[in-house]
Amino acid sequence: MVELEQIGKRFADGAQILSEVSLRLEPGGFYFLTGASGTGKTTLLQIICLAQPPSHGRLTLFGTDTAGLDRPARAALRRRMGIVFQDFRLIDEMSAGDNVALPLRVTGATPRQIRDNVPELLAWVGLAERGEAPAATLSGGERQRLAIARAVVRRPELLLADEPAGNVDDDVALGLMRVFERINQLGTTVLIATHDLAFARRFGHQHFHLDRRELLDAGGAPVP
C-alpha cells in the first residue's frame, strides 16, 4: 500500500526534518504516527500525500514508485487518498455539504452521485442538519468532523489524518476515533499522526514513533 525507504527531508534553509525513515503500511491496516511537535510527523504525511518531495529515499504508493511521476499520474494517486489536514483547510464561504462534495467534483462525479453520497457522509459524522450551513459558522468539533467527512467521501484506499483529535476534548476525540475505525473496517488503510502517545496507545493499533527525525517502532527499535 505505502512503502517508504530511507526517506529523508532537508529544507532549503538546511534544516534536516527527517532522516532515513523507512516504513510500510499494509492494505487495511490502522496505524498511528506519534512524536513530539517538530519531529516531522506533518512533513512525513505531506511526503506520503505527494505535497512535498523527499530529499532522498524512495516512496512507493499503491505499488507505484513515485519518483519521476508526471503531474497527471501524481494527481491520479492523490485521488486514491483522503487527507484530514491539521488546519482542516475547509472553504469557509462554501456550505458544509459543498465542502464534502469537493473531492467528488474533483473526480468529475455527477450531481446525482454527489446527492447520493454527501448527505450520507454528513449524517455519518453527525452533521446531517448542518449541510447547508457555511463552513465558517461551524464549531471547532463540527469543522473537524466535516474535514473527516470530506476526506472519506470518495471511499479512499488510504486515509491520512494529521492531529485529527488535537483540538477537541476527550469525548469528541473518542467519537472521531470511532469514525476512523469504521472507515478502516470498510477497507481503508488509516494513518493518524498525533503528538499524544498515550492517546495512540489506548486503541491498540500499530504505531510508529518519530524521535529526533528518525522512526522508531513502539518498542523503541528503528523500523527496518
Place this chain on the structure above:
Amino acid sequence: MIALRWGRQRRDLPLRQSASARWLPWVLALMVYLAGLGGVGLTLLHDTLRAARGSLAASLTLLVPAEASPARLETVLAVLRQTRGIVSARLLPPAEVARLLEPWLGSSVVLAELPVPRLIDIRVEPDGGTDFAVLRQHLASVVPGAHLEDYQPWLAGMRAAARRVDGVLVAAIVVALLLMAVSAGFAARFDLVAQRSVIELLLLLGADDGDIAHPLAMRSLRLGLWGGALGAAGVLLTTIALGDAGSLIRSPAPPAAIGIADWRLWAILVGAVVAAGLIAMASARATVLRRLARMV
C-alpha cells in the same frame, strides 16, 4: 471507492472571480481598439494605394506652353497618338482647364488673360511599353518647353511612404496582441495568487492541472470577448466619426474610405473580438499550467 465518471467532462471547481475581472476587459478593450484601428488603417492604406495605381498609373498630363500654335498642338497630338502604348490623347478645352484651376485661382480670373499652359490628357496602357524618355525628346523637338508630367514619381514616393506606415501599423497590431496576452497572463497569475490556498487544496484532493486551468481559461475567454466587444465598438464609432475624412485630403488619387457597410470593417471587428478572447484564454491557460507546475 465510489464509481465515478472518468471521461474528460470538465469539473465544476469552486474558483471564484478575482479583482482582475474588473480591469482585464478594459485593458483588452484598449488593445482591441488600437489593433482594430491599425487594421482599419491598413485597409485604408492598401485601398488608397490600389486606387492610386489604378487611376494614376495609366494617366499622364502634357503641359504645352500657352504660346504654342494650334498647328503645333495638332502635331503634338498626332505624335502622341502614334506612340506605342498610348491609348488616347485629348486636348482639354479651356473651360475644363479653368475648372481644374478654380481651387487655386478662383472663379473670377479670366484664364485667357493668363499664360496658362495648354493641357493634354494622355491615357496609356499599363505596361504598354511606352518609352517616356524618347517621347519627351520627341515632344521637345516639336514644341520646345513642352513638359510631360506623369505620376510615377509621386506613386513611387507614395508606395515608399506606405511601406513605412504599413510596417508601423503591423508593428502596432502585433504589440497590441502581445499586450493582450501579457495582460491576460498577468490576470491569471493574479487569480492564482488570490486563490492559492483553494488551488493547493484542489491539487491535494487530486485535481488535474487542466481542471484548474480550464475554468480560469474560460473566464479569461469571456472577459476577452467582453473587452474585445468594447474595443470593437470603439473602433466602429471612430470609423463612423472619421468616415469622410479622406475627402478632406487633396490628393491626385481618389480618397479611400471604409464605411459600416464594408464587410472588411466587420471582418476586422469580429476578428479583433475573437482574437482578444482566444489570446486571453490561451495566455491564461499557459500561465496557469506553468505556475501549477511549480506547486504541489
